Amino acid sequence: MCSLADFKTVLSTARHIVVLTGAGVSAESGVPTFRSAGGLWRDFEPGALATPQAFVRRPSLVWEFYSWRREVVAACLPNRAHHAIAALERRLAAEGRGASFTLITQNVDRLHQAAGSSHIIELHGSIWDVCRTGRRGLKASRCWEDRRQPLCPALAGRGTPDGDASPAAVIPSDQLPHDAEGHLLRPGVVWFNEQLDPAVLDAAEQATAACDLVITAGTSAVVYPAGLVSRGRLGTCCRRHLWWRRKWRRQ
Numbered sequence: 545m546c547s548l549a550d551f552k553t554v555l556s557t558a559r560h561i562v563v564l565t566g567a568g569v570s571a572e573s574g575v576p577t578f579r580s581a582g583g584l585w586r587d588f589e590p591g592a593l594a595t596p597q598a599f600v601r602r603p604s605l606v607w608e609f610y611s612w613r614r615e616v617v618a619a620c621l622p623n624r625a626h627h628a629i630a631a632l633e634r635r636l637a638a639e640g641r642g643a644s645f646t647l648i649t650q651n652v653d654r655l656h657q658a659a660g661s662s663h664i665i666e667l668h669g670s671i672w673d674v675c676r677t678g679r680r681g682l683k684a685s686r687c688w689e690d691r692r693q694p695l696c697p698a699l700a701g702r703g704t705p706d707g708d709a710s711p712a713a714v715i716p717s718d719q720l721p722h723d724a725e726g727h728l729l730r731p732g733v734v735w736f737n738e739q740l741d742p743a744v745l746d747a748a749e750q751a752t753a754a755c756d757l758v759i760t761a762g763t764s765a766v767v768y769p770a771g772l773v774s775r776g777r778l779g780t781c782c783r784r785h786l787w788w789r790r791k792w793r794r795q
Contacts, residue, residue: 558643558757561636563629565649565656566763573620575653576613585609585705594735596681603728604715610731611694612703614671617653618693625761626659633661646751650763652733665748667740673732676723687732695721695729 555561567577576590585593590609592598599606622630629647636643647664649656652671656664672691678684694700698719707713721729734740752758 554757558755560644560751560755560757561632561646562751562755562758563632563645563647564758564760564763565625565629565647565651566761567651568762569623569625569649570620570651570653570655571762572623572625573653573655575617575620575651575655585612591736594733595737596735597737599677599681599730599735602714603717603720603730606731607695607699607715607720608703608707610671610703611699612705614693614695615703617655617671618691620653620655622655622659626655626661629656629761630660633663644754646755648748648751665744665751667734667744667748669733669741671731671733674721674729675732676727677730681730682738683730683732684727 567575571577588605588609593606593609633645633647636645645663647656647661648667649664650667652666652668654666654670654672669687670689672689673687674690674695675683675687676685694702696719698715699721702715717728723729
């Protein structure tokens with residue numbers, strides 16, 4: 545284990561810095577995580593509702609779940625971790641030594657943007673984005689941000705974890721969110737059983753391939769695609785729950 549002084553030395557000489565964040569950062573703001581203890585919603589595992597297949601089978605239920613998640617996230621504020629990462633980006637820009645900064649996040653809440661971070665790659669999209677629904681529940685258009693809450697009148701007051709999940713409570717498809725041309729919309733996040741945007745993944749891979757310092761917060765950086773930061777030969781250091789990994793050039 546190295547000291548905080550060692551970390552400061554590495555940070556001061558790094559030229560290409562990547563910060564990777566996961567659910568642990570947002571959890572401090574009150575954003576529920578899929579893997580938290582007792583993380584059930586109406587007796588459903590949240591992950592079981594985050595698939596194209598689930599949306600095809602039960603679009604009303606999935607939209608209620610995501611409408612509730614949007615309400616929860618809307619009430620959350622950035623925490624000290626979000627602000628510290630944004631401050632690091634501003635500090636590097638102010639130093640004028642040409643160091644690049646890229647924030648890669650697995651989180652979908654956009655709390656990093658609210659804290660002031662700007663150079664961000666969202667691996668899993670955002671809960672605030674929507675897009676057209678295509679065949680098999682997949683995306684059929686580019687995503688766009690829509691922060692209206694609720695997104696449609698039928699979702700008003702719906703989605704609470706203890707709400708009515710009976711067939712009689714199902715919202716008809718034509719009352720769910722649609723665009724101006726009548727296309728059924730779906731959440732713009734990347735679901736399980738769904739590929740990441742190739743452009744997003746390519747940008748993340750390019751940033752990590754070029755970096756000489758990776759800082760990870762709130763994630764183990766083991767699960768793909770976050771595990772892409774573990775390529776190469778890495779040393780590790782931990783200090784007060786802030787993990788950093790120094791990537792050494794191949795000999």
